[in-house]
Amino acid sequence: MRFASIVLGLGIAAAASPALAAGGAPHIEGAKLGLIWILPFAGILLSIALLPLFAASFWHHHYGKVSAAWALAFVVPFAAIHGLPTALYEVKHTLVLEYIPFIILLLALFTVTGGIRIVGNLHGSPSMNTALLAIGTVLAGWMGTTGASMLLIRPMIRANDDRRHKVHVFVFFIFLVSNMGGALTPLGDPPLFLGFLKGVSFFWPTTHLFMEMLLCCTVLLGVFYALDSYWYRKEGHLKVDPTPDTPISLQGGANIVLMMAIVGVVLMSGTWKPGITWTIYHVEVELQNIVRDLALLAITFASMKLTPKATRDGNGFTWGPILEVAKLFAGIFLTIIPAIAILKAGREGALAPLVALVTRADGSPIDAWYFWLSGILSSFLDNAPTYLVFFNLAGGDAAQLMGPLASTLAAISCGAVFMGANTYIGNAPNFMVKAVVEDAGIRMPSFFGYMAWSCAVLLPLFVVVTLIFFL
Numbered sequence: 214m215r216f217a218s219i220v221l222g223l224g225i226a227a228a229a230s231p232a233l234a235a236g237g238a239p240h241i242e243g244a245k246l247g248l249i250w251i252l253p254f255a256g257i258l259l260s261i262a263l264l265p266l267f268a269a270s271f272w273h274h275h276y277g278k279v280s281a282a283w284a285l286a287f288v289v290p291f292a293a294i295h296g297l298p299t300a301l302y303e304v305k306h307t308l309v310l311e312y313i314p315f316i317i318l319l320l321a322l323f324t325v326t327g328g329i330r331i332v333g334n335l336h337g338s339p340s341m342n343t344a345l346l347a348i349g350t351v352l353a354g355w356m357g358t359t360g361a362s363m364l365l366i367r368p369m370i371r372a373n374d375d376r377r378h379k380v381h382v383f384v385f386f387i388f389l390v391s392n393m394g395g396a397l398t399p400l401g402d403p404p405l406f407l408g409f410l411k412g413v414s415f416f417w418p419t420t421h422l423f424m425e426m427l428l429c430c431t432v433l434l435g436v437f438y439a440l441d442s443y444w445y446r447k448e449g450h451l452k453v454d455p456t457p458d459t460p461i462s463l464q465g466g467a468n469i470v471l472m473m474a475i476v477g478v479v480l481m482s483g484t485w486k487p488g489i490t491w492t493i494y495h496v497e498v499e500l501q502n503i504v505r506d507l508a509l510l511a512i513t514f515a516s517m518k519l520t521p522k523a524t525r526d527g528n529g530f531t532w533g534p535i536l537e538v539a540k541l542f543a544g545i546f547l548t549i550i551p552a553i554a555i556l557k558a559g560r561e562g563a564l565a566p567l568v569a570l571v572t573r574a575d576g577s578p579i580d581a582w583y584f585w586l587s588g589i590l591s592s593f594l595d596n597a598p599t600y601l602v603f604f605n606l607a608g609g610d611a612a613q614l615m616g617p618l619a620s621t622l623a624a625i626s627c628g629a630v631f632m633g634a635n636t637y638i639g640n641a642p643n644f645m646v647k648a649v650v651e652d653a654g655i656r657m658p659s660f661f662g663y664m665a666w667s668c669a670v671l672l673p674l675f676v677v678v679t680l681i682f683f684l
Contacts (some may be wrong), residue, residue, distance in 0.1 A: 239299040239495075243554035244561040250287070250551035254598075257283035257544045262593055262638050266660065276537060280544030287548045303550050306496050312546040314410055314506055315403065315597075316539050319357075321475055321509040321516075322400065326360030327530040328468040328520035333461035337373035339441040342382055343434055345369055349390035350430055354397025354419075356472055362391045362642040363528070363649075368461075370653045378444035380657065383650050384666045385437045389430060391642035392634035396426040396626065400479060402640075404591075404600030404629040411604065412611030413622070415483045421623050422630075425682055429631060432674055464527070467519040471512050478508045534645065542597070549598050556605040568606065578607055580683040584624035588632030588675065592639045600629040624683050631675065635667045636660070 260279050264272040272279070292300035335341055345365060353361035369386060373379045395402030397419050399409035405418050463469075482505035489500040555562040560569070571582040583603055590599040603625045607614060614622040633640035637647055637660055647657050658666065 239296065239302050241295070241299065241303055241551065241554040243551075243556070243558035246551050246555050246558075246563060248555075248563045250291070251555070253283045253287040254545075254548040254552050256286070257541075257548050258598070261541060265638075265644075277540040280541050284544040284547040287551065291551070302495055304547060305494055307546050307550055309493075309496050309498060311407065311410055312543060314502065315406060315546075316542065317506045317509050318400075318406055318475075318479070319359075319403070319538060320535055321513045322357040322360050323535045324513045324516045325468045325471045325475065326356050326364055327525060327528055328465040328516050329364055329472075330464040330524045330528050331364065331368045331461065332464060332527070333368075335368070335372045335461065337369075337376055337379070337382070339438055339445050341372060342369070342441055343438045345372070346385060346389050346437065347430075347434055349386070350394035350434075351397075353390050353394025354401040355476060357400055358391050358395040358402055358640065359534075359642045359645065361394060362386070362646050365390060366646050366649050367528075370650060370655070374653075376445075377448050379655065381437070381440055381444070381666075383646065383655070383657065384663065385433060387643050387646050388433055388634045388667075388671065389437075391646055392640055393426060393430050393433070393631060396422045396630045398476075400476065402630050402633075403597040405626060407597055407601055408604060408611070408622075408626070409479075409483065411609070413615060415480055417615055417622075418626060421619055422626055425623065425627050425631075425678055428678065428681070429674055432677075433670070436670060464524045465520050468516055471516050471519075474512050475509065478505050478512070481505065529649075534641075538641065545598050549601060552602060553605045553609075556602060557609060564606075571606065578618060578621040580620050580624040581679050583607065583621055584628045584679060584683050585675075587625045587628030588635075589628075591629045591633045592635035596629040596633040596640055600625060603628070620683065627678065627682075631678075632671075635664065635671060637663055 257280060260272075260283065264276075264279070288300055288304060291303075335345075345368070349361050349365045352364070356364070366383075366386065369382065373382055376382075392402075395405070399406040399413075399415055399418065401418075405413075408418075409415060482501045485501050487500050491498045555564050556568075559565070562568075571579050571586065573579060583606075587599055587603040590602075604614070604622075607618060607621050607625065634643070637643045650657055657663070
């Protein structure tokens with residue numbers, strides 16, 4: 214709450230500040246910033262990656278304070294050195310145009326999917342497990358990787374509770390449902406929604422990432438079916454199934470309609486252009502985006518009113534995960550401001566060596582490097598800000614990236630979405646799935662044990678993706 218108060222105070226101060234004389238918004242000049250300004254951004258990402266592993270109790274109780282501390286580590290010195298008007302403009306621009314729409318969409322998806330409960334039980338045979346993974350992969354593109362993961366992980370656990378060899382089921386669940394399936398639409402994974410907010414059309418990922426996703430998912434489903442069949446045959450007949458097969462039914466059906474409404478609202482904001490805008494302290498706010506955010510909040514409220522409490526309780530629904538995301542991403546969105554400004558400066562900025570690494574002598578991008586660098590960072594940091602970094606490194610112009618540089622945007626998108634599966638910390642649903650599975654009494658691989666799986670299965674697949682699509 215303290216962090217929210219700080220952010221709100223900055224926004225009010227920005228709104229109250231007098232507009233500057235002619236000369237435009239008091240924006241950051243990235244070419245004049247040194248790498249020291251990126252330290253808060255690196256600090257918060259490393260905190261997210263390492264503190265849950267090495268100081269779990271501290272992190273659980275103080276992650277909001279850690280996020281606020283890193284945000285202030287950027288905002289306060291920047292305001293002192295470059296002036297309060299510039300700092301206020303950058304903060305307001307980021308909060309109004311990026312952070313608030315991002316969190317509102319996640320809130321709507323989280324609330325609506327948390328109100329849909331699958332009851333009943335199926336038998337976890339190789340064919341059934343493969344079918345469930347395939348269904349979850351498709352659903353992830355339309356209800357988000359977090360929503361699809363939380364919807365299907367408990368039915369998957371019940372279906373396999375009579376299996377002796379089942380850890381691989383949940384490892385591949387993370388690969389497919391919690392990551393790969395998010396490549397279909399901006400609703401699927403946070404990086405793609407950030408691209409949508411930057412001007413990438415809603416169905417661009419569907420048409421331009423489909424073949425890459427189809428290859429990865431087909432191979433992974435085939436490998437899974439082979440592994441699961443081997444262990445299923447090795448187990449032989451088990452005498453007692455703790456949860457015998459029972460008919461499958463769905464609770465919270467109203468939320469399916471609300472899920473369709475979310476898709477419609479987001480589509481509307483990308484296609485309806487009434488041309489009505491308001492400018493508040495140099496920040497231009499468009500009518501369609503205000504309508505979208507208000508409609509998503511209304512859908513969230515409707516979901517809470519229409520969903521029986523017993524349904525949410527049965528899903529183990531709490532507000533904890535979305536509160537954590539909101540607090541952490543507030544810090545991430547603020548501390549990434551100077552990093553994006555430096556990247557926009559290109560060869561004139563302090564990150565010129567990185568620009569040179571992903572750019573040929575003639576100035577054209579090297580797609581393979583964009584794929585692997587965005588992917589490697591997404592494996593250990595958060596894939597949403599990583600996507601933003603490389604989106605801006607490639608120029609940050611959505612029209613150019615969807616047109617002449619479409620293969621580069623595809624490389625960035627695939628790296629951020631696909632390689633979030635390489636570690637538990639690459640994407641938020643990964644850890645959530647791990648926690649739910651372990652809460653059910655199933656021992657998941659350690660951090661490095663999971664990486665052994667991803668290195669053996671995913672990295673060779675990503676080499677193939679590079680050779681086919683990005684060379």
